[in-house]
Ligand SMILES: [Fe+2]
């Protein structure tokens with residue numbers, strides 16, 4: 423007699439399959455053994471999912487999916503199922519992961535560094551309007567504004583270090599130095615500057631987390647004005663871009679750089 427498999431058994435099989443195999447390139451590697459950063463590289467469409475559940479795939483990219491889910495109190499199976507359900511055919515995000523390190527440096531500078539330099543002052547301007555209008559009744563806005571200013575200044579200095587020191591050093595070690603690139607001493611390894619940049623990424627991540635915490639996860643009070651709504655939309659876009667930026671550096675570019 424044929425026994426029909428019930429929905430729960432199908433779900434179990436699906437989860438077991440997902441726990442064992444990651445579709446695409448790492449077919450034989452268990453998903454549990456991959457780090458969040460590796461999953462974000464193998465399946466760029468997973469980034470939207472990590473953003474949705476606030477799973478840190480950039481600075482926290484070295485932890486496993488299981489550990490990250492445990493820390494967030496999210497069932498890993500839930501993420502795995504949603505990951506499978508994302509239709510990668512619909513993914514229109516430009517994929518910089520196919521770029522070689524030298525091209526990736528250009529991509530990061532032209533897109534992410536440029537974005538921070540453009541969006542940062544706009545957000546500060548919006549903050550100034552919102553603080554003027556609402557900080558008396560909502561004093562946390564002043565704290566947020568100060569924190570964002572600090573973050574922006576940190577990031578401007580951080581990007582200069584990358585553009586003037588680390589990126590030229592990577593180009594030099596790859597035999598693609600530009601005429602005005604700073605020269606690095608022969609035999610120098612990049613572990614130290616890379617780990618410095620990673621520490622600064624962590625600090626930027628903490629400041630972003632603090633902004634999210636102070637704002638109650640960017641919850642808008644009833645009757646909030648359009649400018650305040652715009653402010654939170656702008657910060658949300660800034661945070662998402664920063665996550666992608668740090669992911670490309672920590673998990674892709676820097677991983678390649680330390681092996682030079
Ligand atoms: Fe950068």
Ligand SMILES: [Fe+2]
Pocket residue numbers: 580584619623668671
């Ligand atoms: Fe960076």
